[in-house]
Amino acid sequence: MKKFRITLIIMIILLGQVSNMAYAIEGPLDNLPEKYDLLREENIRLREEILKLRNQLSEKPGEKIPVLMYHHLLMQEDIDNYNWSKNSSVLSVESFEEQMDYLHENGFYTATLDELNAFMDGKISLPEKTVVITFDDGYLSNALYAYPIMKKYNFRGTIFMIGYRVDAPQEPFDPSATQALSVNETYKYRDVFDYESHTYALHNMDKDKKALILAKDKKEIIDDLTKNRELLNAKYLAYPYGKYDENTIEYLKDTGHEMAFTIEAGYTTKDLNKFMLPRFEISSQRMPFSRFMRVVNGMYE
Numbered sequence: 001m002k003k004f005r006i007t008l009i010i011m012i013i014l015l016g017q018v019s020n021m022a023y024a025i026e027g028p029l030d031n032l033p034e035k036y037d038l039l040r041e042e043n044i045r046l047r048e049e050i051l052k053l054r055n056q057l058s059e060k061p062g063e064k065i066p067v068l069m070y071h072h073l074l075m076q077e078d079i080d081n082y083n084w085s086k087n088s089s090v091l092s093v094e095s096f097e098e099q100m101d102y103l104h105e106n107g108f109y110t111a112t113l114d115e116l117n118a119f120m121d122g123k124i125s126l127p128e129k130t131v132v133i134t135f136d137d138g139y140l141s142n143a144l145y146a147y148p149i150m151k152k153y154n155f156r157g158t159i160f161m162i163g164y165r166v167d168a169p170q171e172p173f174d175p176s177a178t179q180a181l182s183v184n185e186t187y188k189y190r191d192v193f194d195y196e197s198h199t200y201a202l203h204n205m206d207k208d209k210k211a212l213i214l215a216k217d218k219k220e221i222i223d224d225l226t227k228n229r230e231l232l233n234a235k236y237l238a239y240p241y242g243k244y245d246e247n248t249i250e251y252l253k254d255t256g257h258e259m260a261f262t263i264e265a266g267y268t269t270k271d272l273n274k275f276m277l278p279r280f281e282i283s284s285q286r287m288p289f290s291r292f293m294r295v296v297n298g299m300y301e
Contacts, residue, residue: 051124054109058127064267065116066295067132069238069279070096073145078175088283093145095284099292100149103131108296110155112194113236117259120270131296132268133157134261134279136198136238138166140179143189150192159193160238160261163200163228183231196236197257200228203240211243218251225255236260238279249275267298 055061071089073096074082084090103110108129111119116132118124133150135142138161150157161183170182186195202212202224213221228234235258239248242263252260252275259274266278280295281287287295294300 051109051115051126054127055125058129060128062119062126062128062130064269064298065111065119065126065130065132066298066300067116067134067261067268067277067279068296069261069263069281070133070135070142070146071137071283072139072178073141074175075145082176088285091282091284093149095289096146097149098289099282100153100155102289102293103155103296104153110150110157112156113158113196113259114194116268117236117274120259120268120272120274122270129297134238135159137162137203138180138195138198140171140173140181142193143181143185144173147189147192155192157193158196158236160196160198160236161228161232162198162203163224163231167200167231195232195234196238197225197228197232197234198238199240200224200231205241211241213240213248214243214245218247221248221251222255225251225257229255229257239263244275249273265300267300 070091072087073091073093074084076092076094079085079090079092106129108131109127111126111130111132113132115124115126119126133155134157135146136159138159142159146157159181162180165180166183166186168180168182170185171179173179181189183195186193199213202216202221204212206212206215208215216224225237235256237252237257237259238261244260244262249260257275259277261277261279263281264278265280268277272278280300282292291300
């Protein structure tokens with residue numbers, strides 16, 4: 001724990017350098033794109049430095065990385081008031097905050113998908129206490145609730161977005177229903193979230209209850225994958241309902257995707273197929289806190 005406190009102090013100093021730089025580039029807007037690129041490059045450099053420190057202070061390198069899968073978040077009061085308790089995809093904000101507090105207090109590193117990709121290629125090491133945080137579907141609640149909690153701890157995560165839902169004006173938040181985070185608003189949360197693909201319009205079933213990503217013909221699937229990839233500048237995908245086959249993987253490769261995620265429980269290791277990566281679903285019904293601790297500490301069986 002002492003090592004982690006030292007790391008935290010160093011991280012605060014490094015992040016302070018970014019803040020100072022942000023003030024330094026304030027001024028006329030005529031060079032805003034160049035200023036943005038400069039700040040982005042500096043953030044990437046400092047994150048690389050933080051990862052180096054984490055690796056140096058880790059007792060051993062990470063070998064199996066848990067990728068956590070969340071969906072919709074609501075306050076427990078709203079879950080009770082609007083009858084969400086039977087929906088396993090809805091997690092209370094209170095439970096999510098407890099989990100993030102645990103990760104922070106116990107020195108976990110939240111890797112980005114780019115870092116996970118580089119880890120699988122053997123280009124970088126990740127510390128033993130590493131998790132990857134993902135959200136499926138692109139709910140507005142991720143921005144409203146998850147964002148401030150994760151930002152508080154300098155955590156990073158990825159939202160896999162359903163294109164047709166997010167490719168629209170922003171709806172106001174209403175806990176009695178679900179709203180998507182508009183792609184036009186995503187820039188506000190990029191210091192925490194990256195945005196990747198959950199297909200554009202294939203997150204559904206046909207009349208025979210077959211997932212559209214399997215039921216549609218090759219051209220329709222490739223067109224859909226390409227459309228969402230271009231909308232989000234995406235490189236990674238989460239399969240709708242976790243459904244895929246050999247053809248799906250080939251279509252992903254053809255459209256320039258680099259990794260894809262299922263809903264099968266398990267750890268990500270370097271020997272896995274990058275288009276068949278597992279994730280742990282986090283829900284109040286299937287993931288009590290005691291099991292959450294076992295999962296993130298590599299003790300899931």
